[in-house]
Structures are given as C-alpha cells and as structure tokens.
Amino acid sequence: MKIAVIGTGYVGLVTGTCFSNSGNDVTCIDIDEKKIAGLKQGEIPIYEPGLKEMVLRNAEEGRLKFTTDTPAGVREAEIVYLAVGTPQGDDGSADLSAMWAVVKAIAPHLREDAIVVTKSTVPVGTNATIYGMLQELTGRDCDVASNPEFLKEGAAIDDFMKPDRVVVGVRRPEVSDKLEQLYSPFLRTEKPFLSMSPESAEMTKYVANALLATKISFINEMANLCEKMGGDINDVRRGIGHDSRIGFAFLFPGVGYGGSCFPKDVRALNAMTVSKGLEPTMLRAVDEINERQKSVMANKLDAHFGGDLSGKRIAIWGLAFKPETDDIREAPALVLVDWLLEKGAAVVAHDPEAIPNVRAELGDKIEYSERRMATLDGADALCILTDWKAYHQPDFAEMYQLLKEPVVLDGRNLYDPARMAARGYCYHSIGRVSVDGRNGKK
Known part of the structure; x- marks a missing residue:
C-alpha cells in the first residue's frame, strides 16, 4: 500500500518505518526541514533500540522516504496517518492546533478514496471533528479512522511488530477491512484486531x-x-x-x-x-x-544530611525517565536536580543516552560524565534514578573507594539491602527499611 505519515516524532517515525518494513511504500512528512534533511542522511532524531538500522535499511531499499512537501507526500497515498504532537495545554487538556493545521493542509490533496487515520493521542470526539472539517473542506464524505498507538519507549519496534492487539475506530466496515489488511503481517500469531467506533477507540488509549x-x-x-x-x-x-x-x-x-x-x-x-x-x-x-513521589529522593537526602546540602557533591545515575530512551520529559531525575541546585549542592550525572538532552536544557548548571564510575569520585552520595542495566552490577568495592561517603539512595531498588550493609554502605531505597553498614568507618 501507499502510505503517508505526517509527523516524524516518536510515534510517526516508528509507525512509518515499521509499515515500510512490511513492504509498504511509505512517505514520512514533516515541516521541520532540518529534521527531514537529517533523516535523509540517516540521522535519527530520537534514541530507540533498533530504529536506526530499520530506517536505514528501508530507506536504502526505496520503501521509506522523507519530505517536507505535504501535497506531494499525500497525493497518491491510500492511507494518510496523522502523527503530530498534541502537547498538554495550560488547563491540562490536549492542544490540537497542530492537528487542525495538518487537516487543512492535506484536504485539497487527498485522493477521493483516501483513508485519514489519527495515530496521535487525541481527545474523544477529535475523529468526528476531523470528519466534519474534511467534509467542509473537500465537499465530500471522507473516511476518517482512529488507530491509537500502544508503544513503550525503549521497546517500540517490538511492540509495533508484535502487538498485543490492534485497535481501530471506524464508521464503515470497508475501512476496517482495509486497515486489517495493512496490519495483517503483524497479527500472524492470532493477536486480536479490534474494530469499534472512533469514540471508543479514542477512549481506549x-x-x-x-x-x-x-x-x-x-x-x-x-x-x-x-x-x-x-x-x-x-x-x-x-x-x-x-x-x-x-x-x-x-x-x-x-x-x-x-x-x-x-x-x-x-x-x-x-x-x-x-x-x-x-x-x-x-x-x-x-x-x-x-508528583509527590518525584520528591521522595529529595526527602531522603534532606533527612540523611540533616537539611543541609550546601557544598555537598551528589552523583546521579540516570537522567532519562526510563531506560532504553533519551527522553527526559517529566523525568523524576530533573526534579531532583532542580532541588539539589536550589539547596546549593553540586551535581555530577551519568546517563547512557540522555546527557545531550539534559545539557540542552540545563547547560553547565551540572557536570556530566560519559563514565558512570567517574561520577562517584569525591561524591557525598549516589542517587540512582533510572533502571539502566549498566547500573545493576557495578564494582561495589570500587564504588566504596571512590565515594567520599558510602551513601547510596536507590530509587529503583536495584540492590539487596542486607548485602549493601555487609559491604559497608548506608543504603536507602523505596518501600524498604534503610540500612547502615558503615559502623563508623569512612
């Protein structure tokens, strides 16, 4: 099938790439000229395991293209996916201004039999609004479907290729049949294809x-x-x-x-x-x-140091909100960093992927290290915020020697408290009694 995907953010890029990988002819469209130029050169704007290799392979084989030319991108498309951002507005509701702009931009160029599909997470009723807009803009009834995504950052490729289920919201059974055909390569293990009303599909997400x-x-x-x-x-x-x-x-x-x-x-x-x-x-x-839980590490640090962190050097392992991604949006680590800076502490941080994004936001307010153990040298405490596998089995003897004080605050419960005490650490975790094995040493 010929598919257009508008938006090359996390959802759009993964969607377009995976559809191209199953043999479809996919054009990914974005108004960001720099991003599209980078994608054409094989530069992937997000970190997602396996995504770069899949983009390069399908682009080289001619099934995956990138453009800023919206009319040309949608003109021959049988299915047009809308995967634009729907950020949070001031009142907590979704901001759909980008969605409305895209609908207006594509309307004059759609094939008469094109199916427009919302992939973005949108409020209930958005599908009906788009249907009405296209009816007014084109003078005809257009098929508009909802197809919410259920992708986990860090496992998005696997989630798309081996979905638990595929949900679509449609008004006509013929549209459901077309989308089921599109998804058939990913549903070969008897996973359900669930067709329902657009409102139910929007609500499901x-x-x-x-x-x-x-x-x-x-x-x-x-x-x-x-x-x-x-x-x-x-x-x-x-x-x-x-x-x-x-x-x-x-x-x-x-x-x-x-x-x-x-x-x-x-x-x-x-x-x-x-x-x-x-x-x-x-x-x-x-x-x-x-929101309260994001302050739990700050509370533990405050209690441990008696409320005075001025001049303390705190090491942080993990800046991304979860492992296998460079995404720092709403990341608990940044809440802790802001609090530490307000308290007058120095912060040195490590993360396998997220440092460039944090540096872009915080600049030189904190120190960064490409090596996890280097962050510990002379630190008064280590705080673990992200469950990266690289943090699971460190050299605890080396950690002990590097830290100024053998104090570990583990926000992901990676270690066994009894073993940490036996190694001589003061160890705080989540939902478990703190232990102190220092016995007056160090």
Missing part, C-alpha cells in the same frame, strides 16, 4: 494509559506506607503479584513515572472528565501521588 499510571501510583503509595511500617515492598509485591487477578506488570515501586504519555494523558482524561461535569477523583489522585 486514554483509559489504558490512565490505568497503567494508576498501578504505578498505587504501588508507590503502598511502598511509602510499607517503609513506615517496617515492611519490604518487594516482598509485598511478590505476595500480591502471584495472584492471577493482579499480576506483576507496572507494580514496581520507584520515583514516579514520566515521559510523554502517562502524565499528559492522565491530565487530559482528567480535563475531559471535568468538561462533562463529572468528578475525576481517582485521576487527580494518581497525578498528585506521582
């Missing part, structure tokens, strides 16, 4: 993300209580996770969720709920708990 965010906020609130009660949240997590009704997914305590989806989508669903005269009690709590 928000409800899925809000529920996953709820699980994270819930386990974090229970972790904080568990710590006060002298329990171990990891034991509790195992105790509940083996219940088949509950499971383990997204029940890992930490320093809060971030990224481009969960915070924005929870707030957008909250705004939609309020707009319909309903009270979003649980949604508000999920967001409030998460």
Whole structure:
C-alpha cells in the first residue's frame, strides 16, 4: 500500500518505518526541514533500540522516504496517518492546533478514496471533528479512522511488530477491512484486531494509559506506607503479584513515572472528565501521588544530611525517565536536580543516552560524565534514578573507594539491602527499611 505519515516524532517515525518494513511504500512528512534533511542522511532524531538500522535499511531499499512537501507526500497515498504532537495545554487538556493545521493542509490533496487515520493521542470526539472539517473542506464524505498507538519507549519496534492487539475506530466496515489488511503481517500469531467506533477507540488509549499510571501510583503509595511500617515492598509485591487477578506488570515501586504519555494523558482524561461535569477523583489522585513521589529522593537526602546540602557533591545515575530512551520529559531525575541546585549542592550525572538532552536544557548548571564510575569520585552520595542495566552490577568495592561517603539512595531498588550493609554502605531505597553498614568507618 501507499502510505503517508505526517509527523516524524516518536510515534510517526516508528509507525512509518515499521509499515515500510512490511513492504509498504511509505512517505514520512514533516515541516521541520532540518529534521527531514537529517533523516535523509540517516540521522535519527530520537534514541530507540533498533530504529536506526530499520530506517536505514528501508530507506536504502526505496520503501521509506522523507519530505517536507505535504501535497506531494499525500497525493497518491491510500492511507494518510496523522502523527503530530498534541502537547498538554495550560488547563491540562490536549492542544490540537497542530492537528487542525495538518487537516487543512492535506484536504485539497487527498485522493477521493483516501483513508485519514489519527495515530496521535487525541481527545474523544477529535475523529468526528476531523470528519466534519474534511467534509467542509473537500465537499465530500471522507473516511476518517482512529488507530491509537500502544508503544513503550525503549521497546517500540517490538511492540509495533508484535502487538498485543490492534485497535481501530471506524464508521464503515470497508475501512476496517482495509486497515486489517495493512496490519495483517503483524497479527500472524492470532493477536486480536479490534474494530469499534472512533469514540471508543479514542477512549481506549486514554483509559489504558490512565490505568497503567494508576498501578504505578498505587504501588508507590503502598511502598511509602510499607517503609513506615517496617515492611519490604518487594516482598509485598511478590505476595500480591502471584495472584492471577493482579499480576506483576507496572507494580514496581520507584520515583514516579514520566515521559510523554502517562502524565499528559492522565491530565487530559482528567480535563475531559471535568468538561462533562463529572468528578475525576481517582485521576487527580494518581497525578498528585506521582508528583509527590518525584520528591521522595529529595526527602531522603534532606533527612540523611540533616537539611543541609550546601557544598555537598551528589552523583546521579540516570537522567532519562526510563531506560532504553533519551527522553527526559517529566523525568523524576530533573526534579531532583532542580532541588539539589536550589539547596546549593553540586551535581555530577551519568546517563547512557540522555546527557545531550539534559545539557540542552540545563547547560553547565551540572557536570556530566560519559563514565558512570567517574561520577562517584569525591561524591557525598549516589542517587540512582533510572533502571539502566549498566547500573545493576557495578564494582561495589570500587564504588566504596571512590565515594567520599558510602551513601547510596536507590530509587529503583536495584540492590539487596542486607548485602549493601555487609559491604559497608548506608543504603536507602523505596518501600524498604534503610540500612547502615558503615559502623563508623569512612
């Protein structure tokens, strides 16, 4: 099939690349001339495992093209995907100005039988609005479908190629059949293709993300209580996770969720709920708990150092909001960094991928190191904020020698408290009793 994808951000680039990989002729369109020029040269604007190799291969074989020419890009397309940004507005709702601009731009150039598909996360009713806009702009009925994405940053290629399910919202069964044909290479293991109304499809995306965010906020609130009660949240997590009704997914305590989806989508669903005269009690709590959780490391540092961090040197491992991405949007690490700088502390940080993005935002306010162990030299404490595999098995003896004080605050519960105490560390984690094995040494 001939496909156009408008927007070469995270969702658009992954979508276009994966469709081209299954044999379709895909044109990715963006108004950012610098980004398109870079993509034509094989420069990928985001870090996502496996994406660069797939882009290069499909571009070389002629199935994947990049352009800033919207009319030329959509003119022959059977399916036009809209994957533009829908950032959070001041009131928490989604800002759809970019979406409306794209609809107006493509309307004069669409084939009569083209299917326009929203891939961006958009409020319920957006599909109907686009349908009305195209009807007015073209003078005919246009097929508009919704096809929400369920991609995890760091595993997006695998999620797209091996989806749990594909959800589409359509008005005509013929459109559903066309989209099912498009997705057929990815559904060969009997994964469901779920066709429903556009409104239900739009709602599905928000409800899925809000529920996953709820699980994270819930386990974090229970972790904080568990710590006060002298329990171990990891034991509790195992105790509940083996219940088949509950499971383990997204029940890992930490320093809060971030990224481009969960915070924005929870707030957008909250705004939609309020707009319909309903009270979003649980949604508000999920967001409030998460924002508080981003301060849990600051609270532990404050308590450990008696409220005085002036002149302290704090090492940070992990700046991205999660591993296998360079995304720092709503990252808990940046909340801690801002707090440390306000307290007069010096910060030195390591992250395998996110340093360029943090440097672009913070400049030289903090120090950066390409080597994780180098951050520890002379540091008063180490804070772990991102669950990168590179942090799981460090040389603890070398860490002990490098740190000015063997103090580790682990926001991802990577290490065993008893073993850390036996190694001579003062160790704080999430939802577990802190231990101190220093015995007056160092």
